[in-house]
Amino acid sequence: MNIENYNVNSPIFKPTLFFNRFCVSFFSTTATTTTIQVMDSIAETQRTLYPYVTGSSVVAIKYKDGILMAADMGGSYGSTLRYKSVERVKPIGKHSLLGASGEISDFQEILRYLDELILNDNMWDDGNSLGPKEVHNYLTRMMYNRRNKFNPLWNSLVLGGVKNGQKYLGTVNMIGMSFEDNHVATGLGNHLARPILRDEWHENLTFEEAVRLLEKCMRVLLYRDRSAVNKIQISKITEEGSTVYAPFSLKTYWDFSAFKNPTAGAEGSW
Amino acid sequence: MTKQHANWSPYDNNGGSCVAIAGADYCVIAADTRMSTGYNILTREYSKISQLAEKSVMASSGFQADVKALQKVLSARHLIYQHQHNKQMSCPAMAQLLSNTLYYKRFFPYYSFNVLGGLDSEGKGCVFTYDAVGSYERVGYSSQGSGSTLIMPFLDNQLKSPSPLLLPAQDAVTPLSETEAVDLVKTVFASATERDIYTGDKLEIVILNASGIRREYMELRKD
Numbered sequence: 001m002n003i004e005n006y007n008v009n010s011p012i013f014k015p016t017l018f019f020n021r022f023c024v025s026f027f028s029t030t031a032t033t034t035t036i037q038v039m040d041s042i043a044e045t046q047r048t049l050y051p052y053v054t055g056s057s058v059v060a061i062k063y064k065d066g067i068l069m070a071a072d073m074g075g076s077y078g079s080t081l082r083y084k085s086v087e088r089v090k091p092i093g094k095h096s097l098l099g100a101s102g103e104i105s106d107f108q109e110i111l112r113y114l115d116e117l118i119l120n121d122n123m124w125d126d127g128n129s130l131g132p133k134e135v136h137n138y139l140t141r142m143m144y145n146r147r148n149k150f151n152p153l154w155n156s157l158v159l160g161g162v163k164n165g166q167k168y169l170g171t172v173n174m175i176g177m178s179f180e181d182n183h184v185a186t187g188l189g190n191h192l193a194r195p196i197l198r199d200e201w202h203e204n205l206t207f208e209e210a211v212r213l214l215e216k217c218m219r220v221l222l223y224r225d226r227s228a229v230n231k232i233q234i235s236k237i238t239e240e241g242s243t244v245y246a247p248f249s250l251k252t253y254w255d256f257s258a259f260k261n262p263t264a265g266a267e268g269s270w
Numbered sequence: 271m272t273k274q275h276a277n278w279s280p281y282d283n284n285g286g287s288c289v290a291i292a293g294a295d296y297c298v299i300a301a302d303t304r305m306s307t308g309y310n311i312l313t314r315e316y317s318k319i320s321q322l323a324e325k326s327v328m329a330s331s332g333f334q335a336d337v338k339a340l341q342k343v344l345s346a347r348h349l350i351y352q353h354q355h356n357k358q359m360s361c362p363a364m365a366q367l368l369s370n371t372l373y374y375k376r377f378f379p380y381y382s383f384n385v386l387g388g389l390d391s392e393g394k395g396c397v398f399t400y401d402a403v404g405s406y407e408r409v410g411y412s413s414q415g416s417g418s419t420l421i422m423p424f425l426d427n428q429l430k431s432p433s434p435l436l437l438p439a440q441d442a443v444t445p446l447s448e449t450e451a452v453d454l455v456k457t458v459f460a461s462a463t464e465r466d467i468y469t470g471d472k473l474e475i476v477i478l479n480a481s482g483i484r485r486e487y488m489e490l491r492k493d
Contacts, residue, residue, distance in 0.1 A: 050277075140345075175279075179312060
């Protein structure tokens with residue numbers, strides 16, 4: 001702990017308080033000088049090392065009228081399925097949807113930052129509103145700056161929206177890497193869902209086609225991602241606005257002969 | 271108790287290759303449009319080329335978050351330059367700025383491997399090649415990125431510059447015509463795509479000459 005003495009030879013000097021790192025203990029004034037004793041009490045700043053409560057994949061696609069985004073409602077605590085009603089897709093402002101995988105508490109903090117961003121935008125009251133491109137840029141800068149300080153927000157985010165007829169779908173992860181595409185996914189969704197989307201996505205999918213495509217992706221994730229839960233929420237954003245649909249569960253089929261007798265082709269295997 | 275270190279890396283490599291070739295009165299800058307991570311392809315249509323000034327175009331491969339931040343810093347600095355000097359930055363000036371910007375983060379580098387191409391104040395093509403911390407030199411042609419080990423020897427074979435130690439100094443720019451140089455770039459990328467898994471999808475070519483700037487695209491193998 002350092003104790004530093006500042007001698008300031010100005011009668012009009014006003015001491016300022018630095019909240020996080022220093023605390024002004026006392027100051028005495030003589031006729032010509034003001035002495036302030038400051039105690040330096042910096043604690044070693046803590047940084048994120050690993051996530052605690054996590055959400056699994058988010059999958060999103062562009063379709064005819066806008067963007068469709070799907071995520072399950074699970075919040076895992078390591079290998080325990082701790083929370084089963086976590087909403088991982090939220091509307092942002094009038095034009096965007098944000099979906100997140102990774103640390104849930106960091107997602108909630110991001111929502112608070114975006115709340116402030118949208119609030120300040122609304123306070124201008126000038127008829128303009130932040131579109132998905134602007135929100136995506138803000139998120140990218142925020143994630144990159146946290147990464148620069150070695151204290152990342154442990155999330156992979158999907159940001160989709162429509163403004164003035166222009167559809168936008170982008171993603172950004174915890175090291176600040178971002179891009180936009182016609183279909184995006186986070187985590188295991190990149191491995192399991194993107195190949196399906198590369199094969200079956202096309203321009204101007206109808207709403208029903210798009211929902212069926214997303215359900216197909218979520219079903220594969222349900223079968224093959226151990227942190228997936230069978231409680232899916234699909235959200236939609238169009239020029240008219242956003243809709244978060246009620247949660248539903250997918251029908252699964254476990255009577256495949258390969259599941260019933262998995263070692264039929266390889267004796268001794270499991 | 272030893273300090274717990276992050277088992278998390280702030281870096282990633284998004285792959286890709288960049289090439290630039292300088293001619294007598296033109297400059298060709300090209301890069302593929304694939305963005306990958308590990309063995310995954312993230313997107314097939316990501317541009318690695320950024321126009322920093324009227325006669326300076328930069329292609330960068332490496333970690334895309336750092337590349338994007340670098341492009342933003344340079345754009346902002348160029349805008350300030352324009353406000354202060356009422357003119358565009360020349361390519362050699364931009365080259366020095368890029369070097370200084372990279373060295374500024376010498377102890378937490380931008381993981382970005384750049385080639386800067388453009389026209390100098392005499393209208394001749396110029397290419398500058400960089401490493402991640404800003405060491406640079408003016409050359410007649412260069413390549414950077416995951417495919418550079420495959421591309422560079424081929425360019426050396428086709429475009430070998432005379433030694434910079436010769437007296438009188440000989441021109442490093444290629445005597446090839448603009449169309450020949452663009453064809454060479456297309457050939458070079460088609461070859462690199464065959465053997466480098468991180469190069470492919472689509473090739474973006476930017477050609478700078480006295481009449482302005484032009485863009486061309488070519489499909490590459492998607493596997």
